[in-house]
Every structure is written in C-alpha cells, then in structure tokens.
Amino acid sequence: xxxxxxxxxxxxxxxxxxxxxxxxxxxxxxxxxxxxxxxxxxxxxxxxxxxxxxxxxxxxxxxxxxxxxxxxxxxxxxxxxxxxxxxxxxxxxxxxxxxxxxxxxxxxxxxxxxxxxxxxxxxxxxxxxxxx
Amino acid sequence: xxxxxxxxxxxxxxxxxxxxxxxxxxxxxxxxxxxxxxxxxxxxxxxxxxxxxxxxxxxxxxxxxxxxxxxxxxxxxxxxxxxxxxxxxxxxxxxxxxxxxxxxxxxxxxxxxxxxxxxxxxxxxxxxxxxxxxxxxxxxxxxxxxxxxxxxxxxxxxxxxxxxxxxxxxx
Numbered sequence: 211x212x213x214x215x216x217x218x219x220x221x222x223x224x225x226x227x228x229x230x231x232x233x234x235x236x237x238x239x240x241x242x243x244x245x246x247x248x249x250x251x252x253x254x255x256x257x258x259x260x261x262x263x264x265x266x267x268x269x270x271x272x273x274x275x276x277x278x279x280x281x282x283x284x285x286x287x288x289x290x291x292x293x294x295x296x297x298x299x300x301x302x303x304x305x306x307x308x309x310x311x312x313x314x315x316x317x318x319x320x321x322x323x324x325x326x327x328x329x330x331x332x333x334x335x336x337x338x339x340x341x342x
Numbered sequence: 343x344x345x346x347x348x349x350x351x352x353x354x355x356x357x358x359x360x361x362x363x364x365x366x367x368x369x370x371x372x373x374x375x376x377x378x379x380x381x382x383x384x385x386x387x388x389x390x391x392x393x394x395x396x397x398x399x400x401x402x403x404x405x406x407x408x409x410x411x412x413x414x415x416x417x418x419x420x421x422x423x424x425x426x427x428x429x430x431x432x433x434x435x436x437x438x439x440x441x442x443x444x445x446x447x448x449x450x451x452x453x454x455x456x457x458x459x460x461x462x463x464x465x466x467x468x469x470x471x472x473x474x475x476x477x478x479x480x481x482x483x484x485x486x487x488x489x490x491x492x493x494x495x496x497x498x499x500x501x502x503x504x505x506x507x508x509x510x511x512x513x
Contacts, residue, residue, distance in 0.1 A: 246499055253448050254467035260352040263366065267344040270370055274377045 214238050222248040228256070294332040301325050344373055347390070350469060351397050357464050358401035359408070360453040372400045394471075394479040398461055405457070451501040458482075459494035466491055 216238040224231070225248050231239065239245045263269075305321040351369045356362055375396045452460055461480060465471045466487075477484045 240503060243499075246503070247495075249444075250448075250495060250498055250502070251467070253445060254463060256445070257353055257468055258356045258445075258449075260349070260356050260362070260365065262348055262352050262369075266348060266366065266369070270344055270373050273370070274374060 214241075218242060218245055221245055225249050225252045228252065291332055291336045294328045294335075298325050298328045298332075301328075343389075347393055348373075351393070353468060354394075354397050354464060355401050355404075357449070357452065357468060358398070358460060359404045360449050361408075364404070368400055368404055372397050375400065391475070391479050394465070398479070402457060447502065448498070451498050454501060455494050455497055459490050459497070462487055462490040463494045463498075 214234065214237070216235060218238075221231075221235055221238065222245060224235070225245075239249050301321050301324055305318065348369065351372050352365060355365055355368050355372070359365075359368070372393070376393055379392070379396070452463065455463070458480070462476055465476045465479065466473075471479070473484050473487050476487045480487070
C-alpha cells in the first residue's frame with residue numbers, strides 16, 4: 211500500500227475482475243510499478259472481441275475448392291517423371307543388347323545402380339508431380 | 343480445421359494489425375495460404391505451428407502495406423499527420439477510466455513496438471502459448487523469446503506512463 215491509501219492487492223484483484231478504475235486508482239496505477247504490471251498483464255491477457263461471420267468457414271471452403279480444381283487442370287506434364295522412365299528403358303535395352311563389355315559384372319552393376327536410382331527418383335517424385 | 347482455428351486467426355490479426363478493417367479478407371488469405379501450402383507441408387512441424395506462422399506473415403504484410411500507405415498520405419497531404427490522427431485526442435481524465443479507453447491506448451502502444459516484440463507479446467499473453475511454442479513458431483531461441491517479452495512489456499509500461507497513448511496516467 212502506498213501513501214495514497216489504495217490497497218495494491220485489492221486494486222489488482224479489481225483489475226483481474228476487469229472492473230473500471232476510479233480516478234484515484236488510475237493515478238495510483240501510473241505510479242505503482244506492481245499495479246501497472248498487473249494492469250498490463252490483465253489487459254494483454256484479454257482477448258480482443260472480433261466478429262466472425264457465421265458462414266466464414268463455408269464461404270472459405272467454397273472459394274478453396276474451385277482453386278484446387280483449377281490447379282489440377284493446369285498441371286504441367288510431369289516431364290521429369292517421363293524422362294526417368296525413358297532413361298530406365300534405354301539403360302535396360304543397352305544392358306540386354308549392348309556390346310560384350312557392357313555385360314561384364316562391372317557394367318551390369320553400373321546399369322543396375324543407375325536404373326534403381328532412376329526408378330527410386332520416379333517413385334519418390336512421381337506422386338508429387340502428379341498431385342500438382 | 344477452419345472453425346477450430348478461426349477465432350485465433352481473427353484475434354491475432356486484429357491485435358497485430360491494430361485494426362478491424364479488412365479482417366475477414368486477411369483471415370481468408372491466411373487459410374488460403376495454408377490450403378495452398380498443404381501440398382508442400384511435410385509434417386516436420388505441427389499444422390498449428392504452420393498456421394501460426396502464416397497468420398504472423400499475413401499480419402506483417404498488412405502492417406507493411408499500411409505503413410506504405412501512411413507514408414503516401416503524409417507525403418500527399420502535409421497537413422494530415424497520421425500519428426496525430428491516431429493519437430489520443432482527449433485530455434479528459436475521466437475518459438481514461440473506462441476499460442475501453444485503456445484497451446484502445448494499449449493497442450496503440452502495441453502498435454509502436456517492433457514486429458517481433460508485438461508477435462511475442464500477443465502469442466504469450468493473448469494466446470497463452472508457452473515459450474517453447476513461440477520459439478518454434480518464430481524460429482528463434484527460447485531466451486530470445488524471453489528477452490523480447492521482457493523488453494516489449496517494459497516499453498509498453500513506459501509508453502502508457504508517458505501518456506503518449508494516454509491511458510492510466512492521469513496524475
């Protein structure tokens with residue numbers, strides 16, 4: 211309590227209860243750090259009143275759905291996916307019908323490695339491209 | 343999802359932008375950005391964290407847009423001073439006693455804080471988010487959250503005492 215006769219605890223309780231302050235109480239708050247702190251906390255904790263239209267969610271859903279459809283329609287062709295598939299086919303063709311040197315175990319390993327990498331890429335990126 | 347979080351989005355936008363103007367449009371922008379970003383959302387963060395980030399970004403964009411607009415207005419019409427227009431116009435002490443006036447003064451004082459201080463204060467006080475969550479949303483260390491919160495509150499108290507946005511200072 212300061213010498214202005216105002217009880218800080220009671221005042222802070224009043225702030226907590228969101229009561230309007232009297233002139234003397236307000237003057238006290240301006241001088242008393244603890245009360246100012248309490249006033250600030252109470253004021254900041256208070257959620258501002260906002261008006262949310264009742265049909266906000268429904269309207270938003272209506273806007274979002276056509277956008278999604280439009281995005282699917284304008285999806286560019288997944289050239290990366292096509293390229294990966296073609297490259298796998300070319301590599302396998304080279305492996306089966308290529309020169310004898312390609313049929314060595316080193317060549318076989320190389321072709322298998324590249325093929326599996328490309329297939330992996332296609333599997334990983336394919337669904338993403340298709341979804342866009 | 344929209345119904346569950348729309349109150350948070352509206353409230354946060356209202357406090358961060360300091361205005362109820364275009365609130366619905368801004369909230370709509372938040373959810374549309376979230377919707378568009380769903381494809382690239384990898385789930386490495388919670389969806390709410392992602393929504394909080396988008397809300398803060400939309401509020402920041404709006405804030406910048408208004409600043410730019412204010413600058414234009416001041417330039418176009420030197421007699422019109424925005425800070426004067428926004429400042430508390432009444433010197434009547436009785437008016438400061440009402441909670442409404444106090445809250446209005448506080449909102450103006452919040453508007454004078456830095457972007458990050460405003461965000462931290464609103465997420466902590468208004469939305470009751472813990473320090474850890476705020477740090478995650480803003481991608482800053484935990485201690486930085488504490489520092490901004492402390493600094494922001496200190497500035498608010500100073501501003502309210504100075505009476506620039508007159509509030510509880512009426513001695």
